[in-house]
Amino acid sequence: MKEYPTLAERIIRAICPDHLVDQIEGDLIELYHHDVKDIGMRKAKWRLLLNALRFFRPGILFRNRFSNPLSHTHMLANYTKITFRVMARTKTFSAINISGLALGFTSALLLFLWIQFEFSFEQFHTNKDRLYIAWNRSFENGQINCWNTTPRVLAPTLQNEFAGVDHAVSFAQWEGTQRFKVGDKKMLKTSGVYTDPAFLKMLSFPLIKGNAESALEHPQSIVITEDFAYDLFGDDEAFGEMITVSEGEYTFELKVTGVLKKLPRNTAFNFDYIIPFAFLESVSGVDEFWGNNSVTTLVMTKEGIDESQLAEEIKDVEKKHFKDGQHIEIFLHPLLKSRLYSGFENGVQTGGKIDELKVIGILAVCLVLIGCINFVNLSTARAQKRAKEISVRKVTGAVRRSLIMQFIVESIIMCSLAASLSLVLSYLLLPWFNIMMYEQLSFQEAPIWFWGCFAAAVLSVGLVAGGYPAFYLSSLSAIRVFKFSGSGKMNQLMRSGLVVVQFGFAIMLMVGATVVFRQSQFLRAMDQGYDTNRLAYVPITGDMLKNFTAFKNELLTQGFATSVTRTSTPFTEQWSSTGGMQWAGKNPEERTNIERIVVDEEIVSTSSLTLIAGRDLDLDKFPSDSNAVVINESAWRLMNFENPIGETIKDNGKDWKIVGVVKDFVFVSPFMRKSPVVLFGCEFSEALSFVYIKLDDTKSLAELKNGLEKIHRQYNVDYPFELHFADLEYAQKFEILDSMKMVSAAATLLAIFIASIGLLGMAMYMIEVKKKEIGIRKVLGGSVYSIIKMLSISSLKPIAISVLIFAPLAWLAMTAWLELFPYRIDLEVWIFVLATILILFVALFTVTTQTAKAAYDNPVNSLKSE
Amino acid sequence: MAREFLNEFEELVLTSVAVLEDDAYGAAITLELEKWLERKVTLSAVHVSLYKLEDKGYLKSKVGGATNERGGRSKRIYTITNAGTAVLRAMREKRVELWGMMPQFKTI
Structure with a gap:
């Protein structure tokens, strides 16, 4: 009789626990037999199969696993107890393990807190996925350039001509000095923006007072932040009040139509007040010229449109409207990427700040890794010490799985201790970290997932760092374990390998930190081409426009200044640039950007630029100098004149005569490429917005400040006095490099420290193992020196190897990093020699203090026991 | 003592084990329940409940003899324990108590 289909039998055997299968x-x-009688063979077979399949359910499946009576959970308490006993017995080793990991975790926490903050930029906008910034892509001289300032007329054009565009606004932050007056209160601000009404609808900057839909509709309105409102109005209501705003010779009354909540820190938008473009345009006319790239254009697309299609449509908008713009394409770059992914090279997106974040992330992971290596090395090295425990457990019936479990639990406990220590440490170090990074991070602001990730990271470090020792220790057979002496060759090799990696990181970091240090030192000490010492500037506001000459004379006669002039901008800021300048013999294809600065006479002497040909601008002797320019060396090279003096260049429809050439000076910041600069002389222009003053260097700074303020008040009653020092402004450019310097220095110290305590642990362990050997050697006449040598060399070998492997890697990495700088140092061999010597010295010191102690010890002590 | 209560199906299975006395095993319980309840009962569900009840100590089991009808496979015969009887009784009492607390149905 054919009983029933074997398929059902197979299913049951596959899914059911063995002891239940039969029944x-x-x-x-x-x-089945019952069914055969009831409903017939065919149907009964189907029902049998179905019934068999129905055993595929949790109540049956889990019975398989839980049937194992050796559940690890019962042992957890025991494992924990043993962990703490072991830790108490080997205090030094546990301290090394935990402190190494804790330091690693601390640095990772701080660095990832910063990375997390960088990633949170602009994420709070409700429409974040539909927001874009318009960029230009120009094709010139076979080169593709990208930049993100666009013509004012682009925004309305996009809005009107493209169905896929929901809103488009211009956004301009020109940092013009504006004076605010409410009652008797006066305040100078440069932190305002001009934009279009839809701005508040597109971006999620909530208003405390006012309506985002209409706040900027009326031209004579102003929206201010709550902090600025407090500065102006104190505790009084600001909403609906009038503010008197003056800029240059204009003064207007604007009504507060909105008060913004304080802007979050994780946005690139940073302003105190918003004035509608319509207001500006009602005063100075509408700028419809496509060639004037002066504003940022923010675009919000309609929901659910095809972005690639919109991009295709928008591409040629400038070509369509602007005859001279045939080489320019417009493209939309997501706002979310504007902070981290704004590097473009030859038209292709090539990273940006994200690269810096990646380096920092790798750094953090490496520091944790160095701590983990200590853990792995010390646990495997100390296997012998645990051997008896392991064999007793095995003999009394522990299976391998439970031993693995034990060691993993142990390492997770250690990791958690290290993690809690790191929480305290990082909390204490955060203020210092903030100063170093020029940030205001706080742990309270970190999102929940940040802590989730931290917990997960700690757990996985515990699993990974504990995993290898666990598998290794549990694999020893009980008999071998009892006879176990010295650890296996494979393990020794692996430990040495890990030490190589550890010290390799340390060497790379050390070389990196030294190079960053040297580069920063070099840039600071670099000849700027002009003298920032005692060079100060005062923004031209109010009456200073007409009283400048009197102000200047007063400064000179009272002896506060040795030279006074005006410029459109300090040399540390970019003001205006053009590719459209014309000169004799210019290649029509040539469109390299030339920086413009508008200056008054005597600019060369006031800022101590170095003339290499011609003369300074001097209106007294040469009245025609209002149409003269001084160019820098790069501009000369670009224009390719045999003798530049007396040549003319055309810009803005005017002819300008070159009267002087100055040596290249550091324009904007030492991180920028040398660029051609033209200093335009002019008798009077509204563009001149700063008084440049070379202060007398015999007087004290306090004296100068007071004197200047007094004279300023005399000639410009309405405006507060503001004095900027060129050297301080210049020093500010170093912030990024400074934080990099500090981070790399701190990371280097940490890496060396963690690696050294690891080495210390290993040396201590080795001496413990070889205690008897040392004693016997001494008894047989071995000298202290020979014993130290024997013990030290084996520990130092991996470090020598790591120098050989990682020093060239560091060389490559640092060469690549230096390439980023237009002005840079050469990599010198001494940096590597120094790093090597330092590392070897630290290692040698760590090891020999231990070995020497052991070697000097009286052999009686080590031999009498047992 | 806070007693663990059973779900409806577990209670039915436990009761039928008590009813079937010496002949309580998977297939028999399934057929018996189908007959009583006049609905389809899945064998695997019965098995799962039996295992759970045994875990909780309301049932005990022993492997019994094989018959030809079972293709020579053994039976696992379940018997109810004192704890099992107690829990059944407790549930029944609680239910009766609850019924007693229900307002009498009034005919309109």
Whole structure:
């Protein structure tokens, strides 16, 4: 009799626990026979199969696993107890393990807190996925350039001509000095923006007072932040009040139509007040010229449109409207990427700040890794010490799985201790970290997932760092373990390998930190081409426009200044640039950007630029100098004149005569490429917005400040006095490099420290193992020196190897990093020699203090026991 | 003592084990329940409940003899324990108590 289909039997055998299979099969067969009588063979077979399949359920499946009576959970308490006992017995080793990991975790926490903050930029906008910034892509001289300032007329054009565009606004932050007056309160601000009404609808900057839909509709309105409102109005209501705003010779009354909540820190938008473009345009006319790239254009697309299609449409908008713009394409770059992914090279997106974040992330992971290596090395090295425990456990019936479990639990406990220590440490170090990074990070602001990731990271470090020792220790057979002496060759090799990696990181970091240090030192000490010492500037506001000459004379006669002039901008800021300048013999294809600065006479002497040909601008002797320019060396090279003096260049429809050439000076910041600069002389222009003053260097700074303020008040009653020092402004450019310097220095110290305590642990362990050997050697006449040598060399070998492997890697990495700087140092061999010597010295010191102690010890002490 | 209560199906299975006395095993319980309840009962569900009840100590089991009808496979015969009887009784009492607290149905 054919009983029943074997398929059902197979299913049951696959899914049911062994001890139940027989009875389940029996029941199934019995039901099957029952069914055959009831409903016939065919249907009964189907029902049997179905019944068999129905055993595929949690209540049956889990019975398989839980049937194992050796559940690890019962042992957890015991494992924990043993962990703490072991830790108490080997205090030094546990301290090394935990402190190494804790330091690693601390640095990772701080660095990832910063990275997390960088990633949170602009994420709070409700429409974040539909927001874009318009960029230009120009094709010139076979080169593709990208930049993100666009013509004012682009925004309305996009809005009107493209169905896929929901809103488009211009956004301009020109940092013009504006004076605010409410009652008697006066305040100078440069932190305002001009934009279009839809701005508040597109971006999620909530208003405390006012309506985002209409706040900027009326031209004579102003929206201010709550902090600025407090500065102006104190505790009084600001909403609906009038503010008197003056800029240059204009003064207007604007009504507060909105008060913004304080802007979050994780946005690139940073302003105190918003004035509608319509207001500006009602005063100075509408700028419809496509060639004037002066504003940022923010675009919000309609929901659910095809972005690639919109991009295709928008591409040629400038070509369509602007005859001279045939080489320019417009493209939309997501706002979310504007902070981290704004590097473009030859038209292709090539990273940006994200690269810096990646380096920092790798750094953090490496520091944790160095701590982990200590853990792995010390645990495997100390296997012998645990050997008896392991064998006793094995003999009394522990299976391998439970031993693995034990060691993993142990390492997770250690990791958690290290993690809690790191929480305290990082909390204490955060203020210092903030100063170093010029940030205001706080742990309270970190999102929940940040802590989730931290917990997960700690757990996985515990699993990974504990995993290898666990598998290794549990693999030893009980008999071997009892006879176990010295650890296996494979393990020794692996430990040495890990030490190589550890010290390799340390060497790379050390070389990196030294190079960053040297580069920063070099840039600071670099000849700027002009003298920032005692060079100060005062923004031209209010009456200073007409009283400048009197102000200047007063400064000179009272002896506060040795030279006074005006410029459109300090040399540390970019003001205006053009590719459209014309000169004799210019290649029509040539469109290299030339920086413009508008200056008054005597600019060369006031800022101590170095003339290499011609003369300074001097209106007294040469009245025609209002149409003269001084160019820098790069501009000369670009224009390719045999003798530049007396040549003319055309710009803005005017002819300008070159009267002087100055040596290249550091324009904007030492991180920028040398660029051609033209200093335009002019008798009077509204563009001149700063008084440049070379202060007398015999007087004290306080004296100068007071004197200047007094004279300023005399000639410009309405405006507060503001004095900027060129050297301080210049020093500010170093912030990024400074934080990099500090981070790399701190990371280097940490890496060396963690690696050294690891080495210390290993040396201590080795001496413990070889205690008897040392004693016997001494008894047989071995000298202290020979014993130290024997013990030290084996520990130092991996470090020598790591120098050989990682020093060239560091060379490559630092060469690549230096390439980023237009002005840079050469990599010198001494940096590597120094790093090597330092590392070897630290290692040698760590090891020999231990070995020497052991070597000097009286052999009686080590031999008498047992 | 806070007693663990059973779900409806577990209670039915436990009761039928008590009813079937010496012949309580998977297939028999399934057929018996189908007959009583006049609905389809899945064998695997019965098995799962039996195992759970045994874990909780309301049932005990022993492997019994094989019959030809079962293709020579053994039976696992379940018997109810004192704890099992107690829990059944407790549930029944609680239910009766609850019924007693229900307002009498009034005919309109």
